[in-house]
Amino acid sequence: APWYARFHLAIFVWGKADLLQRRAGVRETYQDYYRALYRDDAPGYPAFREALQATGRWTAERGLPWVFVILPEFHEFPGPFADVYSRVRRDAEAAGARVIDITEAFADADPATMWVARNDVHPNARGHAAIAAAIRERVDPALFRRSP
Incomplete structure (x- = not known):
């Protein structure tokens, strides 16, 4: 430290x-x-888009499924970033990802109960459990089964 x-x-x-x-x-x-x-002129956004494209190429070359999950920003539910989530969704889908947006799963939740601490809004164990449950409800397990 x-x-x-x-x-x-x-x-x-x-x-x-x-x-x-x-x-x-x-x-x-x-x-x-x-x-x-997430602005076009943001220093890291072109690299983010290229990383999406590279991941899409890598998974396609290997015949692997690729699921991209859009998480809510944990300050407030529902948050003010629907336009950002939509943009990220478009970029991920354009790169070949199956996109799952779980932001609506948190619409009625109290975000403060899912924070690591009052001054750290990253998800705690409860938040991660809610994320996992939302993903599990939306991902078809057959997507990951290998064909004989």
């Missing part, structure tokens, strides 16, 4: 200052941040 990781009070204060700046509009919000990642 970096040296500053031992300064818990400083990290706490920085986090609160960051939150206040975002709420005041001085810094970009998480919505602005995520939307910027």
